[in-house]
Amino acid sequence: MGICQRTSCKRQTTLAILYVMRSLISRIDRRLAFGIGVIAVSAVLFTGAMASIFIALSKDGADLPNEGSIEQIIGDSAQLGTPEATPQAVPLPPPPTRIAIPRLYIDAPVITMGLHAERSPQVPDRPDQVAWYNFSFLPGQANNAVFSGHVDWQTRSGQPIAGVFYRLRELEIGDLITITQDGGSELRYRVTGNVATAYDDPNIVRAMGPTSKDAVTLITCGGTWVIDRRDDLGGNYSHRVVVRAERVIEALSEIEGNAQESVLGLR
Helix, strand or coil: CHHHHHHHHHHHHHHHHHHHHHHHHHHHHHHHHHHHHHHHHHHHHHHHHHHHHHHHHHCCCCCCCEECCHHHHHCCECCCCCHHHCCCCCCCCCCEEEEEEHHHCEEEEEEEECECCCCCECCCCCCCCEEEECCCCCCCCCCEEEEEECCEEECCCCCEEECCCCCHHHCCCCCEEEEEECCCCEEEEEEEEEEEEECCCCHHHHHCCCECCCEEEEEEEEEEEEECCCCCCCEEEEEEEEEEEEECCCCHHHHHHHHHHHHHCCC
């Protein structure tokens, strides 16, 4: 009788231990499953965020601008040797320090850059910077000042983010661009063209040349990402977005005259 009772107690104890263990394992499984689920959902959301910019820019011809034509932009180019293409013997304006495009909510620092040893234009080392090229003219020098900026950027973690000129393709004729010079003076330009052309189109170089008017030219990438293992960056975008804007000259004498007439009560 005692043996049976002891055996019965052992069985009950064993069953109790098994029940407790199964309950703990069940809880652990639920928590583990919940954790795996959270990680999976986070991974999906993260992947979607990473892919959104790439997808937006990887559709050939997607959202490429068509405000005018590249022929119209380069039609204002001045021939080398003409007075428009030759810097005049006047004090140079101060260098640019910032560029602002109000409609696109762009307000970015400007850095001075030039050419690589192989004569290709340098590009900024940060996604939020805009380069002014010192082989072009200074803003306010009554010629063509050339700027460039990244359309997107890949972080160290491999995540793509928008570059400073990501929305440049949205500019329309008539939009304003403000260049701030060293010292705080501002120059305003009005967009006269915004087009996309093949990345190897020689007209891009012509668009960076001298002009007969005080203008700025903004350049960034667009179109489809084309993989090229021979390229140091692993590929290239199929197009370049080229924006041309001309200086807005306010008639200061007219403004001053109107102000003086208002003070004298003549108006």
